[in-house]
Amino acid sequence: MSQHSNKKFDKNSVTDLEKELLKKSIFTSIKKLKAKKRLKYFTTSAAAVIVMALGVGLYLKLQSKTSEISNFVKSTDVKSIENTNNVKLIIANDKNVKIDGENTSISYSKTGSKVNIGNSQTLTQDTNNQNTTKYNTLVVPFGKRSSLTLADGSKVWLNSGSKFVYPVNFSKESNRVVYLVEGEAAFDVAHNPKKPFIMMTENQEIEVLGTVFNVSNYSDDTNNFVVLKSGSVQVSYPEKHNSILNQKKKIIIKPGQMANINKATKLVTAKRVNTDHYFSWKDGVLILDNSNLNYITKKLSRYYNIAITIDDEQLKKQTFSGHLDLKDAVEKVIETIIEAGTAENLNYKITNNNLILTNKTH
CATH class of the missing domain: 3.55.50.30 (Phage tail protein beta-alpha-beta fold)
Structure with a gap:
């Protein structure tokens, strides 16, 4: 029968080599545990970063389009274009076309290359450059009105004293962004859930999918307003005392409502109105x-x-x-x-x- 030793463990009997191996084993286990924790944290963080990046990407894409048309309006100084006795259409290469009549109509082909003026005149313009968006400008003097059919089929009615900037066509990847520089316009927007329609003024952005609304943006008025007849509209406007990241407040209005913005205070109010009162000017x-x-x-x-x-x-x-x-x-x-x-x-x-x-x- 073998006998077992009752000696206590003697730490002094462990060789230096054994001590070093034991030390390395302990440190390896600790490193593996930390690596697992880091991997879990990194995976969670990476997912959050990807979601954030996608959101920022979509935001920047929209900002790019709105900034692009805003820059065009500023660089061409559309607001300072003098009113004449005739409706004026400014197409590619700054070509000015004067249109006779108190109530004129203009329509675009899907590519924007053909522009029909009334039933008697057709203009052509180059729309082949895919790198930059080409814009046209319609100037309606006081005493005149004009109706416009955009390349996507959306209809716009412009009241007296209006200046309106819009792309000659709407590219596949971008939102539909237009700019009412001055005046009043009624819109009947072609429905396209994949490409929101954004109508800009100096004080607000109006985002819709397919709807009927009226916008007033005269420089000598103290207020701008949006009246919704059908559909849904989101109105964005700048905060008076908050310019960080160009932050904006948003309000959603329903059919039969008006969003009214005070240009000086940036205060926005919403109320119910009789929409017929704000669209009847189209019919004289x-x-x-x-x-x-x-x-x-x-x-x-x-x-x-x-x-x-x-x-x-x-x-x-x-x-x-x-x-x-x-x-x-x-x-x-x-x-x-x-x-x-x-x-x-x-x-x-x-x-x-x-x-x-x-x-x-x-």
């Missing part, structure tokens, strides 16, 4: 609901391209409700307001293309 009708004379004359001045002056402060506050047929002469429209009885002290005279409204009692 101005619908008013307890509107004051100061507001009415500003609308008429743009539509008829005539200066209108109210020489009495009390008259400016008088209100009118009803329909004004803008196909009538401006004198007839003023007489309609007088005959309605709500502005019974109103009188007018025309001097050197200036219509002056006076108070009969003075």
Whole structure:
């Protein structure tokens, strides 16, 4: 029978070589454990970075398109283009085309290479350069209106005193981005869920998929507004005191609502409105609901391209409700307001293309 030793373990009996091997074994185990933890952390972090990169990529792609058209508007100084007596279309190579008529219509082929003006004129332009987006500009002076069919089939109606910039076509990979530099426009956007339609002004971005809405962006108005008739619209606008990363606030409006932005304070409010009042100008009708004379004359001045002056402060506050047929002469429209009885002290005279409204009692 063998006998077992009862001696205690003597650490001094372990050789230096054995100590070194034991030390290496312990350190190897620790390294493997740390490597596993690092791999798990790296995998999680990498996934987060990939998701973030995709989001940033999409954001930068959109920003690239909106910045591109904004840069075009600034570099060509569209806002300073002088109004003439005719609608002006500026196509490739800065070619200016004057279009006669109070209500003009323009339509583009799918490639944007052919431009039909009314039923009698067709223009061609080069759209082969794939590296840069080509833009056209439509300038509608006061006293004129124009309708436009874009290359994607979207329809735009431009009111008097409007300046509008848009791509000659919409490339496969990009969003559809247009820019209302000045004035008022109504849109009926062709539905395309893969390519949102973005309508820009200096103070806001309006993103839609397929919808009907109206935008007002006159420089002499204190407010810009968007009125939605159908579909869905997201309105983005800059915060007054926050320029970091060009951050913007967003508001979504529903059919029958107006988003109103104060250009000075950047305050945005939303309310329900009668949308017919904001689209009737397309048909040559101005619908008013307890509107004051100061507001009415500003609308008429743009539509008829005539200066209108109210020489009495009390008259400016008088209100009118009803329909004004803008196909009538401006004198007839003023007489309609007088005959309605709500502005019974109103009188007018025309001097050197200036219509002056006076108070009969003075």
